[in-house]
Amino acid sequence: MFTKLFIALQNATPVPKDIPLPLPLPEWLLVSILVISFLVHILFVNLMVGGSLLTLWSQIKGLKNKEYDVLAHEIAATITVNKSIAVVMGIAPLLSINVLYTIYFYSANALTGLMWIAVIPLVTVAFLLTYLHKYTWKLLENNKAVHISILAVAVVIFLFIPFIFLTNINLMLFPEKWALVKGFFSAMTLPNVFPRYFHFIFASLSITGLFLHWYMGRKNYPFETIFPSFTRYELKKKGYSLALVASVIQFLIGPLVLLTLPSKGLGWNLILIIFTGAAIALPAMWMMWKGIQGDESTIDKDFKKVLVLMTITVLFMGSGRQVYRSNALEKHRELVKLKTAEFQQIKKEAITKSKQAEAEANTAELSAADKGKAVFNQYCTACHKVDAKLVGPPVLEMAKIYKDNIADLQKWIKKPGKKRPDYPQMPGFESQLNQEQLDQLGEYILTIK
Structure with missing residues (x-):
């Protein structure tokens, strides 16, 4: 009514x-x-x-x-x-x-x-x-x-x-x-x-x-x-x-x-x-x-x-x-109550949508980072630590060497050479990683500080 x-x-x-x-x-x-x-x-x-x-x-x-x-x-x-x-x-x-x-x-x-x-x-x-x-x-x-x-x-x-x-x-x-x-x-x-x-x-x-x-x-x-x-x-x-x-x-x-x-x-x-x-x-x-x-x-x-x-x-x-x-x-007060209830519902829906959009954006950002970390954990942690020498050099050193140069980092990962006599030869990952995984891995490594 x-x-x-x-x-x-x-x-x-x-x-x-x-x-x-x-x-x-x-x-x-x-x-x-x-x-x-x-x-x-x-x-x-x-x-x-x-x-x-x-x-x-x-x-x-x-x-x-x-x-x-x-x-x-x-x-x-x-x-x-x-x-x-x-x-x-x-x-x-x-x-x-x-x-x-x-x-x-x-x-x-x-x-x-x-x-x-x-x-x-x-x-x-x-x-x-x-x-x-x-x-x-x-x-x-x-x-x-x-x-x-x-x-x-x-x-x-x-x-x-x-x-x-x-x-x-x-x-x-x-x-x-x-x-x-x-x-x-x-x-x-x-x-x-x-x-x-x-x-x-x-x-x-x-x-x-x-x-x-x-x-x-x-x-x-x-x-x-x-x-x-x-x-x-x-x-x-x-x-x-x-x-x-x-x-x-x-x-x-x-x-x-x-x-x-x-x-x-x-x-x-x-x-x-x-x-x-x-x-x-x-x-x-x-x-x-x-x-x-x-x-x-x-x-x-x-x-x-x-x-x-x-x-x-x-x-x-x-x-x-x-x-x-x-x-x-x-x-008129009944109309105002109805208008207020409608506005509150619209406000509630807008807030919910805003939170969902924010959550999705955050999830998307976290997913990219998580995917790069997941690639690293799957293929790299056997030989590399973030801040200490294991089989290969620490990740912090890689990030420093290839700062703002993700393309050369990806080339090294696909076909690595041997630069240091005290480190064993690193295997190449060209066949194991596709370009998307290389992008994620490279981004992850270069964001580590």
């Missing part, structure tokens, strides 16, 4: 061979590490992106209301911390996806090319800008336009980097499009990129809203000494409101994300996971609404429950992403 499928699709879909190495860990464990570590990583990415957006909004609003400028300063202090944790926490999912989906990840990297490589310098510039913004707050107090512009550039970069990642990860799922994609801007037009991107942005704002609610409500946070006008209740309510509005928008975008997913990865397992996660989020959103509508004494009543429910929802959504990836690539 796979063979027919391969033949049918190989002309339309690139099917590279895989590296035939075993996974370093069981696949289920690598998948678990990928899902969990990615969710931890994306949490801090959300806080970094959402925090940057909220800081920029607050600082612009702070041009007229000083209290918002103070809020911007407090949120900005968290951005550099969250971005550092996001980078560190990104190592595990990056390595895991490299191991589990090597050819898909690197194929997508290659196709997005320069833009994928640009992630590193972009991240570097954005991080440096956030530090510059953080540590020039007082220095640029009287030049807010420049200070805000520094953050604005960092925010634009922070918004663009996830877009590169989403485009790249999305491209992994479409090997049938690899032959058609002409770089990053071509890949970004594939289905699901923009819906997923906007879903990610509002997820960042939702998580940042919950973070703001918690951050401003900490008991050890000297709120009253920092904010002259705002109350804890006001800012916690603003955090809840941001989280709720962003969550509702996510809820509305969710069906669009699902509908733009190519059907090849959809299945009842995915539908069940997505709808279960969405259902768990509904009571959390209701609790946020009640907290916003209530008074100061009830604002924190259900906060822990909200966090637990939203965490479970995120786990379901993260698991759903992995399920879709697995479903979408299942058939």
Whole structure:
């Protein structure tokens, strides 16, 4: 069945061979590490992106209301911390996806090319800008336009980097499009990129809203000494409101994300996971609404429950992403296994033929030497040793006398004369040896050193 499928699709879909190495860990464990570590990583990415957006909004609003400028300063202090944790926490999912989906990840990297490589310098510039913004707050107090512009550039970069990642990860799922994609801007037009991107942005704002609610409500946070006008209740309510509005928008975008997913990865397992996660989020959103509508004494009543429910929802959504990836690539991975097996068989046969040819060449060389030695052993060893006088002179002496002169050596063997009075007359071998044997014997004698 796979063979027919391969033949049918190989002309339309690139099917590279895989590296035939075993996974370093069981696949289920690598998948678990990928899902969990990615969710931890994306949490801090959300806080970094959402925090940057909220800081920029607050600082612009702070041009007229000083209290918002103070809020911007407090949120900005968290951005550099969250971005550092996001980078560190990104190592595990990056390595895991490299191991589990090597050819898909690197194929997508290659196709997005320069833009994928640009992630590193972009991240570097954005991080440096956030530090510059953080540590020039007082220095640029009287030049807010420049200070805000520094953050604005960092925010634009922070918004663009996830877009590169989403485009790249999305491209992994479409090997049938690899032959058609002409770089990053071509890949970004594939289905699901923009819906997923906007879903990610509002997820960042939702998580940042919950973070703001918690951050401003900490008991050890000297709120009253920092904010002259705002109350804890006001800012916690603003955090809840941001989280709720962003969550509702996510809820509305969710069906669009699902509908733009190519059907090849959809299945009842995915539908069940997505709808279960969405259902768990509904009571959390209701609790946020009640907290916003209530008074100061009830604002924190259900906060822990909200966090637990939203965490479970995120786990379901993260698991759903992995399920879709697995479903979408299942058939193609079967083709890759077939291609890899075929390549390994061809490689094995080529190596076997190469070894056989080498062995035959070596055998041919050894046979020529062995044949000359065999002729010598049969006709010459009664009178000659290699390095000592026996009846006749040693072979080493013959090799020295007839060096590079096999023709005269052969003439002597066929019709020898008598040169030395202390040696007996050597019999001739013209009738015993044919020309091939003479060639072999002569070659053997002249190769002895």
